[in-house]
Amino acid sequence: MKESTDTRYVYTISRIRVIEQKMLSPAMLERMIEAGTPEEALKVLHDAGYGYAGEGYSVGDYERLLSEEQEKVYRLLMETVPDTREFDFLIIKNDYHNLKVCLKAEFSDQAVEDAYLLSPSLVPGKQLMDLLRERNFSGLPAPMAESAAESIEAFTKMQDPQVIDLILDKAHYGHMLMLSDGLGSEFVSKLVNALVDLTNLKMLLRAKLIKKPRGFLESLLIEGGSFDKEFYHKLFELGYDQIASACVDTEYYRLLTESINALKLSGSLAGFEKLCDNYLVDVLKTVKYAIFGIEPLVAYYLAKELEIKNVRIIMVGKINGLAQYAIRERLRETYV
Amino acid sequence: MEFFSEQLVGTVLAVIGAAFAFIIPGIGSSKAVGAAGQSAAGVLSEDPTKFVSVMVLEALPSTQAIYGFVIAFLIVGKIVVGEALDFGSGLILFLAGLPMGIVGYVSALWQGRVSISGINMVAKQGGGMIQGVILALMVEMFAILALIVSFQIIGKA
Structure with a gap:
């Protein structure tokens, strides 16, 4: 693979090298698995600096903790890189997820609960809801607007919520390929x-x-x-x-x-x-x-995403009283 | 052009050599120290206690510019005011600027990379400074050799 010589990201990369030290090691994940209660498992996360400082997180809102942790990573990138648009391809999956949630809620006459909307996203969840309600797609990126219109049309024709998934999944990957091609990495x-x-x-x-x-x-x-x-x-x-x-x-x-x-x-x-x-x-x-180059930043963001997936597996397992071996079996390999 | 008489060709060549010997490594060092500085700031944003380690590593690629300065100084020293340098001496002094200029530039850039890697290493483990410095000094050697070669050539003028 050709090595990048783009020096615009050295500041962020070095900063990440320090922060990376706090990523959850296999030993820490093991401590979470062996914890007697979900509270104890949560404490490991707290010790690892998860979430925003000074906020008390209880077991009940561990999902909020995890999404804020991912947001923290994204915010670090946004604050320190020269061109924030370059990271759009990493987060549009949340946009398409939110789009699905909003459309399906609308078609089944339900209100959208905030907890179902993911962040970080290009278009904030609340704003997306408003735009969809007004059928105003001009505020959305072009591929998103097209696929939203297409899925509304397909749903009114076929009355099958699965078509929304089909159309939006394809649109998501197409959009991601388009954005990542522009990076030349x-x-x-x-x-x-x-x-x-x-x-x-x-x-x-x-x-x-x-x-x-x-x-x-x-x-x-x-x-x-x-x-x-x-x-x-x-x-x-x-x-x-x-x-x-x-x-x-x-x-x-x-x-x-x-x-x-x-x-x-x-x-x-x-x-x-x-x-x-x-x-x-x-x-x-x-x-x-x-x-x-941009590569270490992308790698860190995705590594963090996978780490959070691991944490979610453990927390869900702990809360539902799953056996330790069953949790271990599901765990992914770690980046650190 | 009266000023650019044939007699002055030697002197002009020597001046170009001196300028080359400084400008090129100067650019290299600026780039390398600049990038390493950003990297160092990244580490310090998260962990200010590592200041000494990252500062030493950041400064390493600046030596090429210093060597370039020495060579340029020595070349200019050969020019005596009011006395035109003969063509042969001028050409030798011009050539003397090349090893320092070219090797200095390349070694500054690559030493910068090693420095940044060293800074990232220090970011991960507190005690890595000495190792980082030694690794970066390996690249330093080529700049030193270029300095000696340029110095020797100046002696023949």
């Missing part, structure tokens, strides 16, 4: 391509798992990424064992071999999702010691 392109590929592979395995016809897969596949649709259709015709061997020349061979083994044992895609996250962590680690 090999690492970011590889990362975004991997996200698209892994989503498509997940669709493929899911379609096979629930024994859906080929046309179903066609409607799910996302354009872009490393392979064309023909490739996935070819895989779709193969048995589980052959899928991995057909991908022997790709980056995902090991991932597929392991996850198909897990899939055959458990009959669920949970193992695949975990292995996807582990794969992404490995990609992120390739720029762990980079000193220039």
